[in-house]
Amino acid sequence: MTRTIDLTLKVWRQKTADARGGFETLHATNISTDMSFLEMLDVVNDQLTLDGKEPIAFDSDCREGICGQCGAVVNGHPHGHQKGTTLCQLHMRHFNNGDTIVIEPFRARAFKLVRDLVIDRGALDGIIQAGGYISVNAGGAPDANTIPVSQEKADLAMDAAACIGCGACVAACPNASAMLFVSAKVSHLALLPQGKPEAARRALAMVRRMDELCFGNCSNERECEAECPKEISIVNIARLNREFIKAGFFSAVR
Amino acid sequence: MNWLTNTLGTSIGKKLMMAVTGLSFIGFLTLHLAGNLSIYGGPEAFNAYAEKLHSLGPVLVAAEWILLALALVHIATGLLLFVQNLSARPQRYRVNKSGGGRTIGSATMPYTGLLILLFVIFHLANFSFVDKSHTTIFDVVSRAFADPVYVAIYIAAMVVVALHVSHGFWSLFQTLGLNHPKYMPAITVVGTILSLVFGIGFGFLPIYFSFFA
Ligand code: HEM
Ligand code: SF4
Ligand code: FES
Numbered sequence: 337m338t339r340t341i342d343l344t345l346k347v348w349r350q351k352t353a354d355a356r357g358g359f360e361t362l363h364a365t366n367i368s369t370d371m372s373f374l375e376m377l378d379v380v381n382d383q384l385t386l387d388g389k390e391p392i393a394f395d396s397d398c399r400e401g402i403c404g405q406c407g408a409v410v411n412g413h414p415h416g417h418q419k420g421t422t423l424c425q426l427h428m429r430h431f432n433n434g435d436t437i438v439i440e441p442f443r444a445r446a447f448k449l450v451r452d453l454v455i456d457r458g459a460l461d462g463i464i465q466a467g468g469y470i471s472v473n474a475g476g477a478p479d480a481n482t483i484p485v486s487q488e489k490a491d492l493a494m495d496a497a498a499c500i501g502c503g504a505c506v507a508a509c510p511n512a513s514a515m516l517f518v519s520a521k522v523s524h525l526a527l528l529p530q531g532k533p534e535a536a537r538r539a540l541a542m543v544r545r546m547d548e549l550c551f552g553n554c555s556n557e558r559e560c561e562a563e564c565p566k567e568i569s570i571v572n573i574a575r576l577n578r579e580f581i582k583a584g585f586f587s588a589v590r
Numbered sequence: 591m592n593w594l595t596n597t598l599g600t601s602i603g604k605k606l607m608m609a610v611t612g613l614s615f616i617g618f619l620t621l622h623l624a625g626n627l628s629i630y631g632g633p634e635a636f637n638a639y640a641e642k643l644h645s646l647g648p649v650l651v652a653a654e655w656i657l658l659a660l661a662l663v664h665i666a667t668g669l670l671l672f673v674q675n676l677s678a679r680p681q682r683y684r685v686n687k688s689g690g691g692r693t694i695g696s697a698t699m700p701y702t703g704l705l706i707l708l709f710v711i712f713h714l715a716n717f718s719f720v721d722k723s724h725t726t727i728f729d730v731v732s733r734a735f736a737d738p739v740y741v742a743i744y745i746a747a748m749v750v751v752a753l754h755v756s757h758g759f760w761s762l763f764q765t766l767g768l769n770h771p772k773y774m775p776a777i778t779v780v781g782t783i784l785s786l787v788f789g790i791g792f793g794f795l796p797i798y799f800s801f802f803a
Contacts, residue, residue, distance in 0.1 A: 346684075359684065412687030438685045445678050508689060510697070511675035513601070543600050552678030553601040553671045555699060556761040558691030574769030577602055581767055584597035 339369045341433040345380065347392055348440045353449050359438070362392075369429040373416060374399060374406060376428055393452040401425040401565065404500030407507070408453045409440040414504035414563045422502060422565040442507035446514070446549045457503050459549040460517060464501075466545035467538035468521045470530050483529050496524035498566040505560035505568070511552030516560035518546050519576035520568045526579050536583035543580055602765075604667050609762035611664035616755065616784070618657060623791045629798065633728040640727045665707060672700040695757030695785075702754040709747040716740075735799035744796045752789030759784055 343364040350357025364380050371379070374396050381391035397405035401422040408423055410416040416426040431437065441449055446459040485493075499520035506514050522539055525531030531538070554573060561570045583589055597603050628639040643650060695702075716734055717727070734740045759781030763769065768777075 409683060409685070412683065412685035413689060417687075440683055440685070443679055443681050443683060445680055510692065512678035513675075515601075540597075543602055544596075547601050550678060551601075552675040553604060555605075555671070555675070555696065556757070556764050557696045559689050560691070562689030562691040570764070571769055571771070574764050574767045576767075577605075577765060578767030580600075580602045581606070584593075584600075584603070590593045590596070 339429075340366045341369060341428065341431060341435075343367060343376075343431065343434075344436040346436065346438045347452070349390075349392070349452055350449060351451060357449075367428055369427070369431075371428045372399065372424055373410070373426040373428065374424045393450070393454045395454050396424055399424040402500060404502035407442055407502050407504055409442060409507055411438055414442060414507040415502070415565050419562075420565060420567050422500075425565075442503050444503075444506045444512035444551065446512065446551050447503060447506065455503075457501070459551070460501050460503060460514065462549055463514065463518055463542050463545050464521065467534070467541035468525070470525065470534060472530075472533075474530070485528060489527050493524045493527040496520045496527070496568065496572050499524075499564075499568050500566060502565060504563050504565060506551065508559045508563035509552065509554075510557050510559060511555055513554045513560075514546050514549075514551040515554035515573050515576065516564060516568055516570065518542050519570075519572035522576045522579055523572040526575065535579060536587035536589040539576065539579040539583040540589055543576075604671055605765045607663055607667050608671070609765040611660045611667075612758050612762050614657075614660050615664070616759065619751070619755075619788055619792075623788065626792070626795060629728075629731075629795060633726065636728045636731075637726045661710075665703070668700060668703050693757060695753045695755075696761070698753060699757060702750045705747070705750045706754060709743075709750070712743070713747075732799050735796045738800070741796040741800050745793045748789050748793035751792070752785040755788055756782060756785040 345362045345364055346359045347362055348357055349360045362380055362384075364376055367376050367379060374394070377392060377394055384391045394408060395405050397403040399406070401424060404422075406423045407415055410423070410426070415421060415423045416430070418426050418430055439453065441447075441453045441455050447455040447457060449455050497520070499517060501517065503514075503517070505516035506512055509515075522542060525538065526535045556570070556573075558570055561568065598607060625639055625643065628635045717730060720730060722730060735744075760774075760778045763774070763777050
């Protein structure tokens with residue numbers, strides 16, 4: 337049997353990046369608890385459209401937790417209070433009838449607000465462009481085991497590569513730092529033989545770009561790790577720090 | 591030397607300076623506490639310890655200047671980080687909940703840091719930059735702690751130091767990249783123990799003076 341709940345939403349509404357924004361109170365009625373959070377917003381938007389009002393602007397793409405496009409701060413938690421899930425994978429059964437839900441965009445100086453809950457996460461792309469790649473032409477897939485990689489290394493690299501670039505770590509960080517994101521991107525390449533030749537240049541370039549883009553400085557508060565939908569560990573931040581120390585003090589890269 | 595300023599000037603570089611200077615202060619606090627334990631040996635032991643320390647002459651002066659330089663780096667960098675971090679999120683959240691990562695210690699680092707700075711100035715004015723030609727350091731200290739206001743300020747300051755170190759100790763290892771699955775649990779426990787040792791070890795001294803000495 338489908339259960340339905342009624343909710344009060346306090347949603348951040350802002351027409352453009354430079355317009356004054358504010359919270360609007362909306363009612364979401366007859367919401368099936370089987371819906372995802374984004375489907376609930378779809379229902380609210382349908383009603384707003386029927387009423388001749390502007391629907392709430394929010395981002396989404398895959399709606400299965402893998403693309404990193406969705407995200408908002410729900411009752412003070414990026415992607416909501418459920419651990420290890422994106423907003424599109426947060427289901428309404430985790431809310432109670434009569435709840436008031438405050439929905440805000442991810443806030444950081446580096447993420448310019450586009451409209452309502454939509455933000456421009458281009459700064460994260462900028463960091464990737466600075467060095468989050470390997471520059472050799474990899475060609476076709478090599479035969480298995482031509483380059484030996486230990487299972488432990490492969491697992492660690494895979495865990496880091498699970499980062500979907502959603503920006504929740506930045507949103508959760510009291511300092512709006514992007515260290516968890518950068519550490520995941522630096523780690524998954526630094527752990528593998530293919531990423532090693534450029535490791536020093538990459539670590540320096542990505543950290544410098546991160547600073548230029550006005551992200552805050554990490555102070556090891558661990559909020560990023562607690563809110564990351566892919567549960568990326570801060571062990572990666574320590575690895576980034578190591579890679580940075582190696583590159584800054586012991587490599588020939590300037 | 592351009593590469594050096596380029597490296598230390600980044601966010602991680604600034605954090606490295608915080609970690610190295612912070613670790614030096616923890617080393618200093620450990621030595622300072624060990625020396626102060628001579629207070630329990632009575633006035634003679636404490637005065638003898640102070641005399642021995644000052645007989646080091648130029649070595650002591652050098653250590654003091656090094657500490658001052660480290661303090662300037664720690665304070666200036668800490669303030670810069672604090673200001674940059676505030677400006678990295680110009681618009682605050684209406685609802686701000688912790689996901690469970692931060693602690694009272696981690697959330698208050700800049701504030702406990704500034705309070706420590708105020709305390710250090712107060713402390714040096716009390717016990718360091720005073721005329722000791724007609725008295726002993728034991729008498730200076732016991733006269734100060736005859737006043738309950740001084741006792742309260744010193745105990746409160748040690749709670750603040752304990753908070754700062756409770757986050758600072760494990761955090762500096764993380765900053766230096768020394769996070770290892772086998773050792774990190776021990777490092778966090780040592781950090782907690784160390785902050786308790788500093789808090790209780792220093793904090794009990796004024797109590798000892800006002801009740802037992
Ligand atoms: C006895 C005195 C002090 C000790 C033992 C101490 C120790 C430490 C340690 C170990 C850290 C951690 C570094 C890291 O995370 O890598 C730290 C961070 C910090 N300290 Fe201190 N400190 C002292 C005094 C001060 C003072 C006087 C200030 C002044 C304004 C201050 C401000 C800060 C700030 C803001 C941070 C956080 C930096 C960040 O993580 O972004 N500290 N301290
Ligand atoms: S580290 Fe986690 S929170 Fe940060 S961008 Fe990647 S997936 Fe999102
Ligand atoms: S829409 Fe793709 S992760 Fe949520």
